[in-house]
Amino acid sequence: MASTVYDALVIGAGLSGMYQLHRLRDLGARARVLEAGSGVGGTWYWNRYPGARFDSESWTYGYSFSDEILREWEWSEHFAPQPETLRYCEFVADKLDLRRDIEFNCRVEAARYDEAANEWEVEAEDGRRLRSRFLITAVGPLSAPTMPTIPGVEDFRGEAYHTGRWPHAPVTFAGKRVGVIGTGATAVQAITEIAKTVGHLTVFQRTPNWCAPLHNSRITPEEQARIKASYAEIFETCRNSFGCFIHQADPRHALEVSPEEREAFYEKLYAAPGFGIWMGNFRDVLINAEANATITDFVRRKIRSRLKDPKIAEKLIPTNHGFGTRRVPLESGYYEVFNQPNVRLIDLRETPIERITPAGIKTTEAEHVLDMIIYATGFDAITGAFDRIDIRGRAGRRLRDKWAGGPRTYLGLQVEGFPNLFTLVGPHNAATFCNIPRCIEQNVEWVTALLRHMRAQGQTRVEPTTDAEEAWTQHVLDTGRRMLFTQVDSWMMGINSNVEGKNKRTFVVYAGGAPKYRERCDEVASGGYTGFTFA
Ligand SMILES: Cc1cc2nc3c(=O)[nH]c(=O)nc-3n(C[C@H](O)[C@H](O)[C@H](O)COP(=O)(O)OP(=O)(O)OC[C@H]3O[C@@H](n4cnc5c(N)ncnc54)[C@H](O)[C@@H]3O)c2cc1C
Secondary structure, three states, X not given: OOOOEEEEXXXXXXXXXXXXXXXXHHXXXXXXXXXOOOOOXXXXXXXXXXXXXXXXXXXXXXXXXXXXXXXHOOOOEOOOEHHHHHHHHHHHHHHOOOHHHEEOOOOEEEEEXXXXXXXXXXXEOOOOEEEEXXXXXXOOOOOOEOOOOOOOHHHOOOEEEEHHHOOOOOOOOOOOEEEXXXXXXXXXXXXXXXXXXXOEEEEEEOOOOOOEEOOOOEOOHHHHHHHHHOHHHHHHHHHOOOOOOOOOOEOOOHHHOOHHHHHHHHHHHHHOOOOHHHHOOEOOOOOOHHHHHHHHHHHHHHHHHHOOOHHHHHHHOOOOOOOOOOOXXXXXXXXXXXXXOOEEEEEOOOOOEEEEOOOEEEEOOOEEEOOEEEEOOOEOOOOHHHHOOEEEOHHHOEHHHHOOOOOOOEOOOEOOOOOOEEEOOOOOOHHHHOOHHHHHHHHHHHHHHHHHHHHHHOOOOEEEOHHHHHHHHHHHHHHHHOOHHHHOOOHHHOOOOOOOOOOOOOOOOOOOOHHHXXXXXXXXXXXXXXXXXXX
């Protein structure tokens, strides 16, 4: 008996894949989602490390498309912890009855476009093969964890965890000597939480980041009522802001106000919850180096004021980039952790790690004996999950090879040479620099409308033209260049020293802002999908 050929296969059951499945059902499409994990939620399924939580305001993060979900779900905190967000994803999966079309424990290893049949053939790790007309990747921007390239990782005899693959069973720290490698956004959350119960904590830091206070709190019943009554306005505000956050950039330039006024504004931002200090700052602090220096100086002084030992403060202050030019970790007492007598900071720029030993971590200075090592070493961001699948388009061309010198896409959603492949939250897509679900909804709705259009036209194949791809890729580069973050090594620039070949800056994110991106996508659609060829 011939096996099913699906209309669409979706890889990934995070927020992108879940919503895409829902919309595919609206189209009446036969769809199947393939998910490596054993449950829904993506990021919120995998990242169970202590302290994991939003830095988006919870009430701006959930799906906006269903009044019923908005009415029934209640966030308990302004920045919800991971268990609550996972419960939210499960609640949505139940509500929309999504699980019956999701294959869990199904890691996709390869996807090959069969030109003669105009179908994608997808192969899972366990040998399962499925076919479909359309292939939609929802593999996540931060879903491919990376381990450091340090010798001896396998030798360690104690407990060892990567934050992005945290065990489902509880992990305890009391009485233990714990080492954390990494000081990015995840590490900042984990370190702060672990420090509350740990026996002794050693933090191995290579690059300090500029962190700012989260100021989380519980949502009071009055706030809950207000939030529920104003969802339409909340989402409208997000829609019109650069990164779809609730925070709007201040229309003033940093240097056009007096130093006193500037200082007062920075104090206000530092005391306010969330990403306001990053996204709601003076309009030029992420573009103009002189403006950036003013906020950088302010945050530097704040860090110094929070640490008892000035030497440790200097180690925690970044010297190779300005505030906001890398992703800003939001913290809830991170700096004060280093005032604890049972916490030690090791600066790897002074004493690099030589190897992991059976007993702990050996730097050029000493061997640190540990009971547990936590790798908070992040992800092969944006393109990593794509690179881990052998995706082959027309004439067996590999996506990995095509993107070897940096991604090339049209609208961050399609790639020339790879017909009928859609890349939700893929490189060059506004979603990479976004309060992500807001952009996920845009991505999914746009792709769904294109599929509906094709069905109405009796078309079965869509692919961008070389010219359209060239022009979009150039536009991504041009828009990015004005931003200060493109002059700094970070995952937002495709850099990951733990991944071979990811040591050259490339534009993986779209920095033109979500409103501009949406406008461009809408123009393409209303112009009859300019830049695409159909058959
Ligand atoms: C710790 C952490 C905190 C974050 N906080 C925020 C925040 O506050 N605000 C915000 O906007 N964003 C945040 N993000 C980004 C977050 O990834 C997005 O908000 C959003 O969850 C992305 O959803 P997604 O469905 O696109 O991807 P994901 O949630 O990453 O889901 C992708 C899914 O695809 C699956 N998958 C990948 N490859 C394969 C394969 N080969 N075969 C089968 N399945 C595969 C994965 O298992 C995963 O379940 C955070 C990320 C992390 C890691």
